[in-house]
Amino acid sequence: xxxxxxxxxGVSLGSIYALIALxxxxxxxxxxxxxxAHGDVIMVGGFIVYTITTTCGLNxxxxxxxxxxxxxxxxxxxxxxxxxPLRNATPLAVLITAIGVSYLLQNSALLIFGSAQxxxxxxxxxxxxxxxxxxxxxxxxxxxxxxVSVVIMISLTLFINKTKPGRAMLAVSEDKGAAQxxxxxVNATIALTFAIGSGLAAIAGVLLCSSYPVISPYTGxxxxxxxxxxxxxxxxxxxxxxxxxxxxxxxxxxxxxGYISSQLSDAIVFGVLIIVLLVKPTxxxxxxxxxxx
Numbered sequence: 001x002x003x004x005x006x007x008x009x010g011v012s013l014g015s016i017y018a019l020i021a022l023x024x025x026x027x028x029x030x031x032x033x034x035x036x037a038h039g040d041v042i043m044v045g046g047f048i049v050y051t052i053t054t055t056c057g058l059n060x061x062x063x064x065x066x067x068x069x070x071x072x073x074x075x076x077x078x079x080x081x082x083x084x085p086l087r088n089a090t091p092l093a094v095l096i097t098a099i100g101v102s103y104l105l106q107n108s109a110l111l112i113f114g115s116a117q118x119x120x121x122x123x124x125x126x127x128x129x130x131x132x133x134x135x136x137x138x139x140x141x142x143x144x145x146x147x148v149s150v151v152i153m154i155s156l157t158l159f160i161n162k163t164k165p166g167r168a169m170l171a172v173s174e175d176k177g178a179a180q181x182x183x184x185x186v187n188a189t190i191a192l193t194f195a196i197g198s199g200l201a202a203i204a205g206v207l208l209c210s211s212y213p214v215i216s217p218y219t220g221x222x223x224x225x226x227x228x229x230x231x232x233x234x235x236x237x238x239x240x241x242x243x244x245x246x247x248x249x250x251x252x253x254x255x256x257x258g259y260i261s262s263q264l265s266d267a268i269v270f271g272v273l274i275i276v277l278l279v280k281p282t283x284x285x286x287x288x289x290x291x292x293x
Contacts, residue, residue, distance in 0.1 A: 004136055006258040007251060012142040012211065014250020015149035019204035020227030021234070021242035022156065023197030029237035030173045030193045033083060033094050037101035038201060039224015043109060045071045045202030046209040046219055050120055060123035067202045075198025076191050083194075084187070109217035122210040141211045148207065152200065153243050160239065165192060173237070226253075229273050235286025244284060 020042060027035045045067040052063035082101050086094050126140030160166035168189045171179035180186050201220075208223060209215050226249060234245025252272055256265035276284065 002258065006254045008136075008138055008142060010251035010254030011247055012145045012250070013254060014230075014247035015145050016204050016208050016211070016246075017223065017227045017230045017249050018243045018246025019149055019152065019200050019207070020223060021231040021246045022152075022239060023201050024228050024231040025234075025236050025239060025242040026169075026193050026197050028231070029239075030169050031083070031087075031190045034091075034098060034228075035078075035083070035194075035197075036095070036098040036224070036228070037078060037082075037105060038197065039220040039222075039227065040102050040105035040109075041071050041075060041198050041201040042205035042208065042220035042223060043215070043217060044074060044105060044220075045205035046120065046215045047109060047113060048202070049123065049206050050118060050209070050215055053121060053123070064123060064203070064206055067206060068199045071202035071205075072195045072199040075194040075201070078198075079191055079194040084190075106217050106221070113217060115217065117214045117216045120209040120213045120215045122213055123206060124210045139211075141207070145207045145211060148203065149243075152203070153239075156196075157239060165189070169193060226269065229270065232283055233273050233276055235283030238283070238285045241283055241285035248284075 020038065023038045023041075024035065027033055027038070048067040048070050049060070049063045052058050052066060053060055078101055082097050083094065086097060122141060124141045124144045126144050128140055129138045129143065130136070131138070160169060168179070168184045169192070171182065171184050172186055172189045176186050179189075204223075205220065209219065227246065230245040230249040231242050232245070233249060234241030234243070236242075249269060253265050253269050256268040260268065280286075
């Protein structure tokens with residue numbers, strides 16, 4: 001039963017990584033930018049819910065909705081202020097800007113909330129499920145996290161493939177210039193991509209803080225890095241790849257903690273990534289693209 005427990009909680013953790021990785025992979029796939037401030041948007045979403053539920057005493061579901069809207073606006077603002085002027089800049093300039101935005105969000109949270117960890121009250125009301133005469137207990141947070149991630153993944157895939165804005169995203173990801181000539185508003189499409197990714201980050205932040213009930217200005221740092229690893233693992237630019245990479249990463253991390261060492265689990269995760277990239281540099285579901293000259 002220990003194996004099943006580790007596996008289920010690994011899938012739950014991996015589902016959170018997958019939600020965060022979707023933001024990375026969408027932005028990279030469409031705008032060809034690595035938004036390393038994405039992990040800190042998770043923290044902002046968590047703090048919005050924490051502040052509204054503890055200070056204002058509002059309904060947790062209303063707090064989640066406000067967090068999604070707040071992070072969506074934040075993501076669009078970051079894109080407009082920090083990334084849009086660098087649309088034609090070198091990748092190094094964009095990377096340095098992303099790191100700067102990340103530190104700006106972290107230090108702003110430090111000034112407002114301080115460095116100490118805060119207790120986060122779970123917003124998930126689902127009951128635990130006991131199986132095999134109590135030998136296997138699945139927490140409500142685990143169930144909700146897995147279900148929400150699957151629903152979001154299916155909805156996002158349908159949105160990308162079946163709607164006009166989604167098809168515009170696909171067109172921009174293939175060729176910005178050609179898409180613009182065909183009447184696609186590239187700036188609006190990229191802004192929409194940041195909005196969707198940041199909204200998903202808010203949901204991921206709430207689920208993360210509900211499963212591990214503490215929050216601090218550094219809450220999104222390591223999950224953000226691991227979600228980026230998951231995106232690369234699955235094939236950055238591929239939405240199904242982000243989901244597969246996130247879940248596999250969560251399972252590997254949890255099994256490593258359970259059967260090898262909790263101190264070495266992160267090293268094992270990054271080691272597996274290195275092996276995968278040596279064997280298949282594009283990631284598990286990534287496709288090799290020819291460079292256009």
